[in-house]
Amino acid sequence: MELISRFLRTEKQSFFLLGPRGTGKSTFARRLYPDTLYVDLLMPDTFRNYAARPERLRELADAHRIQKTVIVDEVQKLPQLLEVVHGLIEEKRGLQFVLTGSSARKLRKAGVNLLGGRALMRRMHPFMAAELKEAFDLEKALQFGMMPLVMNSVNPVDTLQAYVDLYLREEVQMEGLTRNIGHFARFLEAVSFSHGSILNVSNVARECGIERKVVEGYLGILEDLLLAYKIPVFTRRAKRAVAAHSKFYFFDVGVFSVLRPSGPLDRPEEKNGAALEGLIAQNLRAWLDYRHPESGLYYWRTSAGSEVDFIIYGKDMFRAVEVKNAATVHPQDLRSLTSFGEDYPEAERVLVYRGKERLKRNGIIIQPAEEFLLSLK
Numbered sequence: 001m002e003l004i005s006r007f008l009r010t011e012k013q014s015f016f017l018l019g020p021r022g023t024g025k026s027t028f029a030r031r032l033y034p035d036t037l038y039v040d041l042l043m044p045d046t047f048r049n050y051a052a053r054p055e056r057l058r059e060l061a062d063a064h065r066i067q068k069t070v071i072v073d074e075v076q077k078l079p080q081l082l083e084v085v086h087g088l089i090e091e092k093r094g095l096q097f098v099l100t101g102s103s104a105r106k107l108r109k110a111g112v113n114l115l116g117g118r119a120l121m122r123r124m125h126p127f128m129a130a131e132l133k134e135a136f137d138l139e140k141a142l143q144f145g146m147m148p149l150v151m152n153s154v155n156p157v158d159t160l161q162a163y164v165d166l167y168l169r170e171e172v173q174m175e176g177l178t179r180n181i182g183h184f185a186r187f188l189e190a191v192s193f194s195h196g197s198i199l200n201v202s203n204v205a206r207e208c209g210i211e212r213k214v215v216e217g218y219l220g221i222l223e224d225l226l227l228a229y230k231i232p233v234f235t236r237r238a239k240r241a242v243a244a245h246s247k248f249y250f251f252d253v254g255v256f257s258v259l260r261p262s263g264p265l266d267r268p269e270e271k272n273g274a275a276l277e278g279l280i281a282q283n284l285r286a287w288l289d290y291r292h293p294e295s296g297l298y299y300w301r302t303s304a305g306s307e308v309d310f311i312i313y314g315k316d317m318f319r320a321v322e323v324k325n326a327a328t329v330h331p332q333d334l335r336s337l338t339s340f341g342e343d344y345p346e347a348e349r350v351l352v353y354r355g356k357e358r359l360k361r362n363g364i365i366i367q368p369a370e371e372f373l374l375s376l377k
Helices: 025-032 044-052 056-063 081-090 104-110 129-135 138-144 156-173 181-194 201-208 212-224 253-259 268-291 331-343 369-374
Strands: 015-018 037-040 069-073 096-101 120-123 228-231 247-250 296-301 307-314 317-323 348-353 359-361 364-368
Touching: 015 025, 015 104, 025 069, 025 096, 037 044, 037 056, 044 056, 056 069, 056 081, 081 096, 096 104, 104 212, 129 268, 129 369, 138 156, 138 253, 138 268, 138 369, 156 181, 156 253, 181 201, 181 212, 181 247, 181 253, 201 212, 212 228, 228 296, 247 253, 247 268, 253 268, 268 296, 268 307, 268 317, 268 369, 307 331, 317 331, 331 348, 331 364, 348 369, 364 369
Parallel strands: 015 096, 015 120, 037 069, 069 096, 317 348, 348 364
Antiparallel strands: 228 247, 296 307, 307 317, 359 364
C-alpha cells in the first residue's frame, strides 16, 4: 500500500496537510520528500523536547542549512511550533514546511492564521478506488473502508475497532474534549444511523438520552477531528422548495460500519445502502479536493420528497448522481433524477447501481458502482 500513488497534488510552498489518522499523511509526505528534516510529534521523546523548547525547530533548521524541506508530523499536538515556523518562513530562507495534522480544532485555537496565508491548506482522504486501480475491491471497501491503515492490516475488523477506541481514548478523552466518555460513545452509535441521511440533531439526542446542546458539541468534535462532514443542500436557482438541513457522513465507510450496530431488528439492506452511498461520497469528496477544488459537493431534496444524493457544481462541472444499492433499475428509481433534469436541464445525470451493465435511459446514464468509482481520476 505504501507504493500506491496518491492523487493529492504536490506543492512548492509550505502547506498544511490535514486528515484523520490512518489516511496516509505521514507516508505521503515522507515518500514525496525523502531527503528532509522530520519532526514526529507522536514520538514521546520528540514531543517532550519540542514542548520544553519550541525554538529547537529553529536550531534544527540552522544546523541543516542544506535541507530545504521540514516535515512536522501531527503539528496540532504542539501548536506553539507554528510561531517558530512563521518566523522561519518570514526570513525567506527558501524553506518549505509540510505540516500534517489530524485536528482542525487545535490549529484554529492556536491561530493557524499566524502563518498569514503563507501556507496552503490541503486535505488527505482515504484511498480512492482510482488510486488503487486493479487492487480495488468493491465488496471489501464496503465492509472495511479504504483507510491505508486498515487495508494494510491482516485483521481489518480489529484494526477498525482499535481505531475507534483510539479516538475515544486519545483524541477525545485525553484532550479533554468531553467530560463524559460514556455519553460520547453512545452518541457515536446513535449518530451512525444518520450516516447518509439528513441530520436531525433532536432525534439523535433523544436516541442516546443526551441534551441537544451536548449532541451539537459532539458533532462539532467529530468535524474538528475530521472524522465526519456534512453536505449542504443545493439551492442555486431553485424552482421548488428545498430542504434546509445538511446530510451527515463519516469520513470513511469502514468507520461507519464498525460503529453502526446490527441486530435482528436491523435490515441488512439499510446498512448496505448507507455504506454504498458513503463510499461514493468519500470518493467524490476526495476527487473534488484533489482534482477539482473549485467545485462543491451538495445534495438536492425538495419539500415534496424528491431527492438526488449528490450534486457536483462548479465552473465547468454540473452533475447529479443518484446511488441505488440494487442490481436492477426500475422506472421509479429514475424519478428524482428526471425531476432534477426538469429544473436543471444543463446537468449531466448519472444513476450508480450494483448491476454490471452501463445503460442510458431518458438521458440518464446508468453506471455500475465499480466502474463509476474507478472513473474518478
